[in-house]
Amino acid sequence: MDAIDRDILRELQADGRLSNQxxxxxxxxxxSPCMRRVRQLEQDGVxxxxxxxxxxxxxxxxxEVLVSVEVRRDREAVEAFEAALQDIPDVIEAxxxxxxxxxxxxxxxxxxxxxxxxxxxxxxxxxxxxxxxSQIIMKRVKEPTGLPVDx
Amino acid sequence: MDAIDRDILRELQADGRLSNQxxxxxxxxxxSPCMRRVRQLEQDGVxxxxxxxxxxxxxxxxxEVLVSVEVRRDREAVEAFEAALQDIPDVIEAxxxxxxxxxxxxxxxxxxxxxxxxxxxxxxxxxxxxxxxSQIIMKRVKEPTGLPVDx
DNA sequence: GATCTGTGCGCAATATGCTTGCGTCTTCCT
DNA sequence: AGGAAGACGCAAGCATATTGCGCACAGATC
Numbered sequence: 001m002d003a004i005d006r007d008i009l010r011e012l013q014a015d016g017r018l019s020n021q022x023x024x025x026x027x028x029x030x031x032s033p034c035m036r037r038v039r040q041l042e043q044d045g046v047x048x049x050x051x052x053x054x055x056x057x058x059x060x061x062x063x064e065v066l067v068s069v070e071v072r073r074d075r076e077a078v079e080a081f082e083a084a085l086q087d088i089p090d091v092i093e094a095x096x097x098x099x100x101x102x103x104x105x106x107x108x109x110x111x112x113x114x115x116x117x118x119x120x121x122x123x124x125x126x127x128x129x130x131x132x133x134s135q136i137i138m139k140r141v142k143e144p145t146g147l148p149v150d151x
Numbered sequence: 152m153d154a155i156d157r158d159i160l161r162e163l164q165a166d167g168r169l170s171n172q173x174x175x176x177x178x179x180x181x182x183s184p185c186m187r188r189v190r191q192l193e194q195d196g197v198x199x200x201x202x203x204x205x206x207x208x209x210x211x212x213x214x215e216v217l218v219s220v221e222v223r224r225d226r227e228a229v230e231a232f233e234a235a236l237q238d239i240p241d242v243i244e245a246x247x248x249x250x251x252x253x254x255x256x257x258x259x260x261x262x263x264x265x266x267x268x269x270x271x272x273x274x275x276x277x278x279x280x281x282x283x284x285s286q287i288i289m290k291r292v293k294e295p296t297g298l299p300v301d302x
Numbered sequence: 303g304a305t306c307t308g309t310g311c312g313c314a315a316t317a318t319g320c321t322t323g324c325g326t327c328t329t330c331c332t
Numbered sequence: 333a334g335g336a337a338g339a340c341g342c343a344a345g346c347a348t349a350t351t352g353c354g355c356a357c358a359g360a361t362c
Contacts, residue, residue, distance in 0.1 A: 001209075009205055016167050016201035021319065033340050035321075046209040050167035051202055054160055054298055058152075058197040061298045066248065066255065082292045094293035097217065097286045104217065108298060135248045141233045142245035147205055147212045147259060171349065184311050186349075 001046070004029065006149045008037055009046070013146035016050040061108040063136075065115055067123065068101035070131035077128030088122055101133070152197070155180065157300045159188055160197070164297035167201040212259040214287075216266055218274065219252035221282035228279030239273055252284070 007027040011018055018026075024034035041047045056062045071081045078096075085094050085105070093106040109115045115134075123132055158178040162169060169177075175185035192198045207213045222232045229247075236245050236256070244257040260266045266285075274283055 006210075009203070009210065012203035013205060014202070016203045019319065020321095030341055031320080032322085032342080036339085044209075046206055048204040048206050051165070051204055051297060052160070052163035052167045053199040053202055054164060054300075055197055055199050056298060058195075059157075059160065059298055059300050066246065085293055089299035091293060092298065093295040094291070095217065095288050096290045096292050098289055099286055103292070105293075106295075135250055137246050138249055139247040140245070141247050141254070142236055142242060142256075144244040144257075146202060147207055147210055147243065148240035149205075149210050170347090172347090181312055182349075183313080183351085187310085 003151060005037060005041060005046075006151045008034070008041065009149045012038070012047065012050075013149070056108055060110040063109050063111045063115060064140075065107045065109070066135045066137060067105040067107055068131075068133040068135070069103040069105060069123075069129055070100070071102050072128045072130055073102075074128075081126055081128050084126055088118075090118055090122075101131075154302060156188060156192060156197075157302045159185070159192065160300045163189070163198065163201075164300070207259055211261040214260050214262045214266060215291075216258045216260070217286045217288060218256040218258055219282075219284040219286070220254040220256060220274075220277075220280055221251070222253050223279045223281055224253075225279075232277055232279050235277055239269075241269055241273075252282075 024031045095104045171186045175182045246255045
């Protein structure tokens with residue numbers, strides 16, 4: 001993992017569909033060794049995959065909410081809760097935290113009405129929960145644009 | 152935007168480097184119309200881009216922290232704060248919220264030591280802040296794997 | 303109910319880019 | 333200083349992307 005590899009990571013993070021030729025030119029290599037490096041990075045698990053980024057509005061997911069959840073502090077409740085999360089597609093992302101809240105969910109739905117329905121039908125119905133606190137996102141201040149690659 | 156378009160979005164979200172041939176086969180089309188649809192989705196802004204997903208551990212960013220920040224409630228302070236965030240690469244993602252906390256940051260650094268340095272050098276140094284609360288992520292319960300595409 | 307029109311599919315040909323084997327150079331270790 | 337391993341660049345063969353064209357289907361109009 002040298003400077004060129006890091007350049008490759010930066011470029012592919014910005015545009016995952018860069019052609020090998022273009023990528024090679026940008027990092028100062030010819031196509032052959034460039035592709036070998038990419039393959040190597042993929043095999044080593046440095047590059048986990050490639051993903052298209054979709055506009056949430058276009059697929060009716062423009063309304064995002066952060067939900068703090070407190071779960072009863074016993075193993076069964078936690079495991080059941082986390083398993084249940086997997087089956088709610090609206091839950092985009094979930095973290096278990098130290099301290100309070102015990103868990104944070106990021107949820108994407110169409111609008112406030114859709115969130116109300118999700119809240120009443122799914123979230124409050126989850127077992128072992130002692131507290132639910134919804135916070136609507138006013139604005140995304142910084143877009144997740146990938147990890148910084150130092151060096 | 153019909154059922155085939157949604158299939159395309161699902162497939163490309165799962166693997167953004169799918170060849171057009173393979174993609175066409177999966178959604179039940181021949182390569183030509185399939186590529187035309189993809190181009191259209193790109194032009195319409197439904198597909199915002201493509202991105203390689205990198206293992207945070209491999210680039211020294213395996214230690215993630217969620218930071219709640221309270222900012223003084225005046226326009227200048229908020230704008231200065233949000234502008235300052237843009238210049239801290241360790242801040243991967245930032246949301247301005249209704250209610251409390253006023254702002255939530257997701258931060259990725261190498262380890263606890265690196266976070267301590269960031270905290271003391273950058274976070275506490277930000278102007279207009281009234282409260283900073285760091286929460287270390289114990290576990291990512293649900294991986295962000297893209298948006299669900301209904302239909 | 304027939305015709306017209308617009309939209310979208312599939313086919314085929316061209317061009318582009320990917321992929322692999324091989325020779326050469328550098329670098330590091332002994 | 334010599335040897336070996338790793339990485340680069342070149343070139344050839346091959347897969348894939350890309351474009352223009354003809355055709356079929358659906359909706360609207362008369």
